[in-house]
Amino acid sequence: MIYLDNNATTPVHPEVLEAMMPFLTDHFHNPSSGYRASKPVKNALATAREQVATLINARPDEIIFTSCGTESNNTALKSLARLIGRKKSRVLTSAIEHSAVLRPIEAMAAVGFETRTIGVHEDGRFDLEELAEHLDADIPTFASLMWSNNETGVTQPIAEACALLKEKKAVLHTDAIQAVGKVPVDVRAVPVDMLSISGHKLYAPKGVGALYLRNGFRLEPLLRGGGQEGTHRSGTENVPYIVGLGKAAELAMNSGNSQISELRDHLEKRLSSEIEGVHLNGSREHRAGNICHVSFDHCEGAGLMILLDEAGVQVSTGSACMTGKQQPSHVQKAMGFSDERAKSSLRISLSRFTTREEIDTAANAIAKAVKKLRAIQSPLTGPVQVYR
Ligand SMILES: Cc1ncc(COP(=O)(O)O)c(C=O)c1O
Incomplete structure (x- = not known):
């Protein structure tokens, strides 16, 4: 199998697994216990905190470990909602956020918060002019951008958005789950107030995440109890997974992404030159190096995905959470794509482990699958659904 769906999840890096193992076996102790055996566990937590902080240029005491990216986003949104209050405040977000931001914001709207959503340009990047129109220094504002x-890999003008928001004294949370480890993320250079990380997007296991909380910010915790994580997130720490996340952060610091983007560029060159009616979606210039988001005229992405799976190539049509849903992706709709184009897209996401041979095999399989689907669906009959 050729795995090209690394934006859905990455395999656990062997060095990450190796770092975790002692904390699943000998060092099983509770890091909060008082005897000597808990010392290495406590130290491992501290090391992981430092490793994650270093990756984003934060301080270790600004990192809170969570159970996943969704928890990090929900913690940021719900606690800020409580802090700014419902009256005369405003919550801003964008039309292309992950459901782990959109759903909590919908819940806030349902209980009376004023929420506003900014759009994106055709290249998938925020409309900063629209953002500026929604800002008012007299209204306490919280933005999650x-x-x-996750679908297109397009990196956002987050530095510019942050500057606009800071000028109006607004608070900014950013879901950086698909950025950390793929593009430079520096919270001193771009002074966001909160930032979400998820382990399984950067070669750590599923079920661990982190929230960066700028020093001086207090959270309204989602989980109250024993007061772990500086009282921000109670619950005995998932030490083996946190150690894994720390190791993954260290590996990300020390490994470049240029080899991945060269392979991605090679794939795109092959697809564009060997198949007709191919559209590479989103900004060419501002995007993570591991992702190719592509549409094929008169070819349904869902059908392509199934044919490719049968040919031993795993890709997706949008985000993993969208797969199986019949609606076109909200991200592509926000970019102004027609339903047909949005439904004819594939997300192909590479990893550090992807090889040139795999890319060449995948490109051959994609060309073959597109030809096969086009033969059974014409522009007149419209897309044909392929069922297993
Ligand atoms: C941009 C983005 N935000 C949030 C999440 C949710 O992260 P997790 O799966 O760790 O809860 C994902 C995962 O797909 C994502 O891609």
Whole structure:
């Protein structure tokens, strides 16, 4: 199998697994216990906090470990909602956020918060003029704007958005789950107030995440109890997974992404030159190096995905959460794509482990699958659904 769906999840890096193992076996102790055996566990937590902080240029005491990216986003949104209050405040977000931001914001709207959504240009990047129109220094404002999109890989003008928001004294949370480890993320250079990270997007296991909380910010915790994580997130720490996340952060610091983007560029060159009616979607210039988001005229993405799966190539049509849903992706609709174009897209996402041979095999399989689907669906009959 050739795995090209690394934006859905990455495999656990062997060095990450190796770092985790002692904390699943000998060092099983509770990091809060008082005896000597808990010392290495406590130290491992501190090391992981430092590793994650270093990756984004934060301080270790600004990192809170969570159970996943969704928890990090919900913690940021719900606690800020409580802090700014419902009256005369405003919550801003974008039309291309992950559901782990959109759903909590919908819940806030349902209980009376004023929420506003900014659009994106055709290249998938925020409309900064629209953002500026929604800002008013007299209205306490909280914004949640992603750093890099999970479907298209397009990196957002987050530095510019942050500057606009800071000028109006607004608070900014960013979902950087698809950015961290793929593009430079520096919270001193771009002074966001909160930032979400998820382990399984950067070669750590599923079920661990982190929230960066700028020093001086207090959270209204989602989980109250024993007061772990500086009282921001109670619950005994998932030490083996946190150690894994720390190791993954260290590996991300020390490994470049240029080899991945060269392979991605090679794939795109092959697809564009060997198949007709191919559209590479989103900004060419501002995007993570591991992702190719592509549409094929007169070819349904869902059908392509199934044919490719049968040919031993795993890709997706949008985000993993969208797969199986019949609606066109909200991200592509926000970019102004027609339903047909949005439904004819594939997301192909590479990893550090992807090889040139795999890319060449995948390109051959995609060309073959597109030809096969086009033969059974014409522009007149419209897309044909392929069922297993
Ligand atoms: C941009 C983005 N935000 C949030 C999430 C949710 O992260 P997790 O799966 O760790 O809850 C994902 C995962 O797909 C994502 O891509």
